[in-house]
Amino acid sequence: ALTDVLLCLWMLWGVYWAWRAILTGRLLAIFLAGLFASLAWWTKYNGWLTLAISGSGTLAWLIVPRITPVRLAAHFKLAAQRDDAPSRGPVLLRWSLLAAIAIIGWLPILIDLQKYGGYAAVSANHAGYFVGLGGWWESFARQCAHLSYLGWFWSAFGLFWCEQIRRKYEEPRGRIPTTKGSEDSQDISARSGQCLAGWIMAAWFLGLLVATPLYTPYLRVALPFISACWLAAGWLFQWNTSNRNLNIDQEEMTTTDGQTSRFSARWTWVFSTGVLALGIASIVLMQKLPRIWGHRTSLKAIAGQMDKELKSSSGPTVIAVLGEPGLFFHLALVQTQRHEDQRMVILPAADFSSVATAPPTDTNVFMVTGPHSPLLSDQTQDVEERLSLMSTWSYRPSDLVWLDQQATSFGNPEREEP
Structure with missing residues (x-):
């Protein structure tokens, strides 16, 4: 699974720079986006997912706001009609350039594959791991069992402390004098970037949620999807913090200290305590203590x-x-x-x-x-x-390697001594 971890790193950088490239059109951003996508493709053959994620997210960003009814768009920010709707031509050109750079960078691998039967040999190998729609639910359930074995304690613990840190530093923001025109341009730029990021994030999360169980449930195959879950959790906290800061700014008009209301604070503690309780419950249900770092030597x-x-x-x-x-x-x-x-x-x-x-x-x-x-x-x-x-x-292999070995077994994984 060493290559799968490295793949996730290149995918993360590739998607990030693709987002920057599509928004700004800067040549450096376009080059870096193509470079990291190419590195992901060099690392594993499914590195093309970097292009698929950025491309599908960009298409949704261009198309959905234009075809969504106004009544529905009022309840769905990413689909709302915008004054800053991008021009399709430049956006598609930017993505095409970064995709071309990625393909050119990957060509040496494709050329080298010819002596082994070309890409058809790779496709035939991948077909052996494909379970299709008929095996989707079983593969999905097996991946969930793997994640349950690893335990949710540390994830819940991290979410708990993220919420506490957010509350601690949730203070009224200072004011920077700006003109009306500059405020409007900053708002439009921020909304445009957030909408594109949201669509790319949705493409990554939803796309791999559907695609990952189409293959034999090796845990390492789910690492790109798990990375999307981490990003989605961070985005939700950022979104929550932004909304809470907006509420604080509004409360400054009627209060002197700018603190959140008791109602908001109470629900913050309810959320934090519930998340921590979920993590502790995972220890009880799995009947094993969590480990920060597994034995891998x-x-x-x-x-x-x-x-x-x-x-x-x-x-x-x-x-x-x-x-x-x-x-x-x-x-x-x-x-x-x-x-x-x-x-x-x-x-x-x-x-x-x-x-x-x-x-x-x-x-x-x-x-x-x-x-x-x-x-x-x-x-x-x-x-x-x-x-x-x-x-x-x-x-005694590491948990990740051992769970890969259990990919085709049934029931909840139970590890025995070596």
Whole structure:
């Protein structure tokens, strides 16, 4: 899931700079938007979502206010008719430019794919994870179970303190003398930016809410949607704070201290206490204490233990790591850091072919397997006879990796000791 986390970072920057580029039309913003979208696409093949999110949000920003009836628009700010309605031509040109930059930046990957069968090979691989509308509800329920296992305590705790911080710093704002014309232009610019941001945010959240369960419910696949949830929560707090500050400004006309009313303060505490109670309830229901940082160093520790045992071997040594790229990385790193003159080669293996034939008499060959490796019992008898068990180590993957492994199981995930 390392690439999925990096993907979310590039997507966040790509969407942000796309918003800036569409609003301002500045060349630097257009270039950065295309660059970050290209980096997201380089990181994972679904990096094109960066363009899809900014493009669909922009189209909604252009179209919906023009076709929404006035009666409905009065209750839906993002769809309200505006005096600052943008011209379609420049906006579409800006988005087309940033999309072209992203595609040009991604072309080296597409060219390199030709020797592996082109993008059709990638699409065929993705089709294996696609469950479609028929499996949508089951995949959605499984993703919810994964998130419930992780627990809502820290999210609820963070929301609780966000509300407290907002109340603490909710003070009357100072006045900056402006003319009527400058006030109008600032209001129009702010409304335009907020509306575009709202539509892009809606496209990100709603689009991935529908699209994510269309695939096998690996938790890492939901990370872009979880990022949208974080952004939506922050936007709601910002929107709430802006409205509360507006109320405070209005109250300054009739009060001397500019404080919120008792009614507003009471509901603030009701909200905060309810959110915190929800987090505590998640601990009781899941019957486990929350952890700030999960254990993610099991493979590193195992690699160190393996290295100590292999030091006793004499002669050339070949270590084939089967189906465990993380362990291969740590073993190779340990070997690189050790400056002893020992003839040792560490290789990644896709199957048991490295032990299918007898090695030279003066060479030691070790096969390292793990939970992601093919079963030895499925191999031919001569391969089984050629191997003998040397050592075993307990492996406890991180919660994210473990939940990925549980993607196709049913019921609530219950983790056992390794």
